[in-house]
Amino acid sequence: MPVTFKDFRNKVRPNWCPGCGDFSVQASIQRAAANLGLTPDSLAIISGIGCSGRISGYINSYGFHGIHGRALPIAQGVKMGNRDLTVIAAGGDGDGFAIGMGHTIHAIRRNIDITYIVMDNQIYGLTKGQTSPRSDMGFKTKSTPAGSVESPLSIMEMALTAGATFVAQGFSSDLKDLTSLIEQGIQHQGFSLINVFSPCVTYNKVNTYDWFKEHLIDLNDIEDYDPHNRVAAMQTLMAHNGLVKGLIYQDNEKKSYQDIAPGYSQEPLADTNIQLTEDQFKALVGEFM
Amino acid sequence: MINQLSWKVGGQQGEGIESTGEIFAKALYRLGYHLYGYRHFSSRIKGGHTNNKIRVSTEKIRSVSDDLDILVAFDQETIDVNFEELRQGGIIIADEKFKPVNPDDTKAKLCVVPFTKIATELGTSLMKNMVAVGASSAALGIPLENYHPIVKEIFGRKGDKVVESNIQAIEKGAEYFNREAGGPIDDFTLAPGDGKQRMYMIGNDAIAMGAIAAGVRIMSAYPITPASEIMEYLIDKLPKFGGTVIQTEDEIAAATMAIGANYSGVRAFTASAGPGLSLMAESIGLAGMTETPLVVVDTQRGGPSTGLPTKQEQSDIMAMIYGTHGEIPKVVMAPSTVEEAFYDMVEAFNIAEEYQCPVILLSDLQLSLGKQSVDPFDYNRIEIRRGKLMNESLPEIDKNEGFKRYENTPDGISPRTLPGMKNGLHHVTGVEHAETGKPSETADNRKVQMDKRLRKLRHLKFETPVHIDAKHERPDLLLIGIGSTRGAIEEAMMRLENEGVSVNHAHIRLLHPFPAEEMKPLIEKARHVVVIEQNATGQLAGLVKLNVGGRDKISSVLKYDGNPFKPAEVYKECKGVVSHASHV
Numbered sequence: 001m002p003v004t005f006k007d008f009r010n011k012v013r014p015n016w017c018p019g020c021g022d023f024s025v026q027a028s029i030q031r032a033a034a035n036l037g038l039t040p041d042s043l044a045i046i047s048g049i050g051c052s053g054r055i056s057g058y059i060n061s062y063g064f065h066g067i068h069g070r071a072l073p074i075a076q077g078v079k080m081g082n083r084d085l086t087v088i089a090a091g092g093d094g095d096g097f098a099i100g101m102g103h104t105i106h107a108i109r110r111n112i113d114i115t116y117i118v119m120d121n122q123i124y125g126l127t128k129g130q131t132s133p134r135s136d137m138g139f140k141t142k143s144t145p146a147g148s149v150e151s152p153l154s155i156m157e158m159a160l161t162a163g164a165t166f167v168a169q170g171f172s173s174d175l176k177d178l179t180s181l182i183e184q185g186i187q188h189q190g191f192s193l194i195n196v197f198s199p200c201v202t203y204n205k206v207n208t209y210d211w212f213k214e215h216l217i218d219l220n221d222i223e224d225y226d227p228h229n230r231v232a233a234m235q236t237l238m239a240h241n242g243l244v245k246g247l248i249y250q251d252n253e254k255k256s257y258q259d260i261a262p263g264y265s266q267e268p269l270a271d272t273n274i275q276l277t278e279d280q281f282k283a284l285v286g287e288f289m
Numbered sequence: 290m291i292n293q294l295s296w297k298v299g300g301q302q303g304e305g306i307e308s309t310g311e312i313f314a315k316a317l318y319r320l321g322y323h324l325y326g327y328r329h330f331s332s333r334i335k336g337g338h339t340n341n342k343i344r345v346s347t348e349k350i351r352s353v354s355d356d357l358d359i360l361v362a363f364d365q366e367t368i369d370v371n372f373e374e375l376r377q378g379g380i381i382i383a384d385e386k387f388k389p390v391n392p393d394d395t396k397a398k399l400c401v402v403p404f405t406k407i408a409t410e411l412g413t414s415l416m417k418n419m420v421a422v423g424a425s426s427a428a429l430g431i432p433l434e435n436y437h438p439i440v441k442e443i444f445g446r447k448g449d450k451v452v453e454s455n456i457q458a459i460e461k462g463a464e465y466f467n468r469e470a471g472g473p474i475d476d477f478t479l480a481p482g483d484g485k486q487r488m489y490m491i492g493n494d495a496i497a498m499g500a501i502a503a504g505v506r507i508m509s510a511y512p513i514t515p516a517s518e519i520m521e522y523l524i525d526k527l528p529k530f531g532g533t534v535i536q537t538e539d540e541i542a543a544a545t546m547a548i549g550a551n552y553s554g555v556r557a558f559t560a561s562a563g564p565g566l567s568l569m570a571e572s573i574g575l576a577g578m579t580e581t582p583l584v585v586v587d588t589q590r591g592g593p594s595t596g597l598p599t600k601q602e603q604s605d606i607m608a609m610i611y612g613t614h615g616e617i618p619k620v621v622m623a624p625s626t627v628e629e630a631f632y633d634m635v636e637a638f639n640i641a642e643e644y645q646c647p648v649i650l651l652s653d654l655q656l657s658l659g660k661q662s663v664d665p666f667d668y669n670r671i672e673i674r675r676g677k678l679m680n681e682s683l684p685e686i687d688k689n690e691g692f693k694r695y696e697n698t699p700d701g702i703s704p705r706t707l708p709g710m711k712n713g714l715h716h717v718t719g720v721e722h723a724e725t726g727k728p729s730e731t732a733d734n735r736k737v738q739m740d741k742r743l744r745k746l747r748h749l750k751f752e753t754p755v756h757i758d759a760k761h762e763r764p765d766l767l768l769i770g771i772g773s774t775r776g777a778i779e780e781a782m783m784r785l786e787n788e789g790v791s792v793n794h795a796h797i798r799l800l801h802p803f804p805a806e807e808m809k810p811l812i813e814k815a816r817h818v819v820v821i822e823q824n825a826t827g828q829l830a831g832l833v834k835l836n837v838g839g840r841d842k843i844s845s846v847l848k849y850d851g852n853p854f855k856p857a858e859v860y861k862e863c864k865g866v867v868s869h870a871s872h873v
């Protein structure tokens with residue numbers, strides 16, 4: 001029987017607010033996994049802490065809900081341990097671009113073959129509405145009652161300068177497009193960053209579904225947009241203040257970390273025999289004699 | 290003829306001090322002598338005084354020596370800094386180049402040898418360390434042929450000419466010394482070694498080799514003194530086994546990446562020192578809560594903060610036991626010798642997988658970096674146990690329930706499946722969870738899962754939780770120590786015994802859960818208990834009091850100046866405890 005997105009459903013009822021953008025991200029992952037013919041056993045979703053971080057518990061697959069900001073290093077460890085798994089890391093904008101920013105930058109440049117989906121709502125949802133590194137200047141939140149005085153991060157531009165090989169941006173309202181971006185991300189050989197505008201209907205009354213519909217530019221609508229041209233990608237992002245959706249940039253040339261790490265096994269490490277032979281052991285001992 | 294001797298070479302960092310000690314040591318351990326080294330170095334890369342002290346003995350030793358017989362000096366600072374350590378009747382062999390001055394010729398003899406000049410005449414001043422090795426060997430009466438294979442191993446790649454001139458440098462250094470001193474010095478002539486072949490390595494080499502023997506395939510780590518050698522060894526070795534070392538962006542990534550790798554089913558670990566362990570605190574809690582095996586090595590150095598990064602200390606004890614929020618099952622083990630460091634590392638992975646919890650292997654700078662001779666490790670002692678790790682053929686599960694990864698079993702340990710396994714699908718979270726791994730905050734479930742996790746270590750099997758040397762039924766003294774101080778304590782104990790003080794020794798190998806059962810009778814039967822440790826607040830003594838009691842008869846001997854304990858220091862302090870007690 002072929003897999004369908006229903007195979008990736010479990011009985012857990014999400015505790016997200018009705019209307020939360022994260023529902024569509026969940027559905028898109030389920031559909032993308034089914035469309036690619038993955039099985040629940042071969043998929044591991046590693047998530048951070050936040051409303052968004054709960055996503056790994058709402059999908060029927062292996063899942064690891066870790067600690068705040070650390071989804072990426074855990075996910076990279078999983079992939080390096082078993083390269084046959086499809087590994088998705090997921091979390092919020094606070095998770096990935098505040099507390100976990102160091103990991104995000106380095107996961108990008110390390111280029112291990114995993115897909116990272118950020119549910120970007122420009123706010124801290126779980127802790128009830130504080131400013132995030134993605135909040136606009138002047139944005140009023142619980143922690144910035146007079147309006148944020150810090151600049152928001154231009155995350156897509158940052159990813160490009162960090163050497164990203166797959167950069168895309170999606171929107172929770174466009175289930176079909178988002179599903180396709182996730183499929184492409186999973187298929188990409190290397191690290192894929194997919195930032196998803198995923199509105200928080202409870203704490204962000206500015207960046208709403210309507211707001212995004214009004215402001216987002218679909219890259220498909222830009223004539224001759226070439227996602228393999230890094231300079232053009234950067235210019236487009238800057239011209240539109242990062243408010244674009246679609247595949248922004250993909251580099252199919254650069255090899256993934258697993259493919260260039262010297263000596264790294266082609267077989268999943270988790271499946272290999274770890275017992276040393278006596279000859280191997282003697283050789284190791286001999287080096288110190 | 291003597292049975293043991295101490296030799297030290299000193300100079301400016303980056304001047305070849307290391308290689309001088311290395312080559313000299315190689316000849317000696319290959320002759321079957323036991324060696325124990327200590328490196329004094331600073332955080333600078335070039336410049337700054339550095340020295341390498343090697344104790345040579347016909348018997349097994351596990352400590353630095355109290356004094357010094359031979360000092361080889363490449364500069365005056367070396368003489369000035371180390372003169373006090375020289376014993377009455379010792380000798381200084383110094384390079385003529387810096388016009389060495391002997392601070393007190395009634396104490397030590399100065400023998401000037403033109404290290405640099407001889408080396409330059411042979412082609413390059415770089416060989417001055419070889420001249421020094423030659424002069425040292427002449428003093429001890431070591432036959433120079435022993436150096437031929439060693440020089441070939443080191444310089445063979447550079448061609449016969451280089452080999453030849455290095456051998457000449459050694460010979461010229463010896464000749465010059467013999468002419469000056471009139472041949473080998475009786476006082477320094479060692480009885481022959483036993484000729485047995487041993488390994489010569491630092492604790493970090495043993496830890497890293499232990500990781501390979503344990504089947505490690507991934508190490509994620511961030512460089513730090515004194516842990517980096519572990520990473521360096523594995524950067525060379527892991528690719529040969531299909532594995533890899535990933536140098537992460539920080540220690541949080543190092544620990545969480547190791548958690549991810551262990552979760553996927555591969556043996557992975559990280560190693561660091563105090564500052565890194567502080568950063569890992571939350572991750573260690575995650576491993577405890579999600580019951581993911583994790584091994585972390587802590588090579589202790591001087592704290593707090595950046596502290597004394599290149600110096601000896603044992604001040605992470607409490608932090609390693611308690612350093613995460615909430616309550617988790619955790620094992621903290623402390624090898625006290627290089628051999629133990631190797632076998633313990635294998636056992637750390639077995640325990641981590643059998644009990645599905647974090648295991649911290651606690652080393653200290655002296656154990657991690659002190660180079661010593663070690664009997665070759667035994668292949669037959671290596672055993673790999675993976676606990677309740679399931680294999681592929683699992684019964685079908687109800688999709689909506691999932692696999693009971695956190696099943697409430699009698700011993701608290703649940704069957705473990707890995708991502709990729711059919712019928713093993715489950716959720717993992719650091720949030721309190723039910724048997725299926727799904728979040729649950731009910732009061733009943735909380736208690737069940739908390740008890741289940743903490744129950745796991747109740748019957749922890751650990752081969753030698755305390756290394757006990759208790760010859761006396763009711764000793765005057767019980768000495769308690771941990772880590773690299775073992776040798777110093779053993780030697781102090783011998784001296785006290787020779788003076789008629791009856792002494793037992795307990796060296797703690799399993800720090801947490803604390804081996805209270807083993808320690809209790811030892812403490813009860815001793816008249817006085819002295820806890821010897823390298824920190825300022827008596828952390829180990831505190832643990833003994835907390836877990837066993839005996840508050841009124843426990844005293845502490847502490848050292849926190851950055852240097853390892855010497856046997857004489859332990860002896861003196863313990864002697865003080867005994868004589869003070871006999872006066873009251």
Ligand SMILES: Cc1ncc(C[n+]2csc(CCOP(=O)(O)OP(=O)(O)O)c2C)c(N)n1
Pocket residue numbers: 049050051052053068091092093094095096119121123124125126127132
């Ligand atoms: C180390 C640590 N600090 C703080 C928190 C509290 N905390 C939980 S989620 C969160 C931020 C959530 O924001 P985001 O990552 O954007 O996720 P969202 O809820 O918006 O999906 C914070 C600060 C924590 N869990 N751990």
Ligand code: SF4
Pocket residue numbers: 015016017019020021022051052121125126199200201202203
């Ligand atoms: S608070 Fe916001 S982010 Fe969290 S579930 Fe509700 S809508 Fe979603």
Ligand SMILES: [Mg+2]
Pocket residue numbers: 050092093094119120121122123124125132
């Ligand atoms: Mg958010």
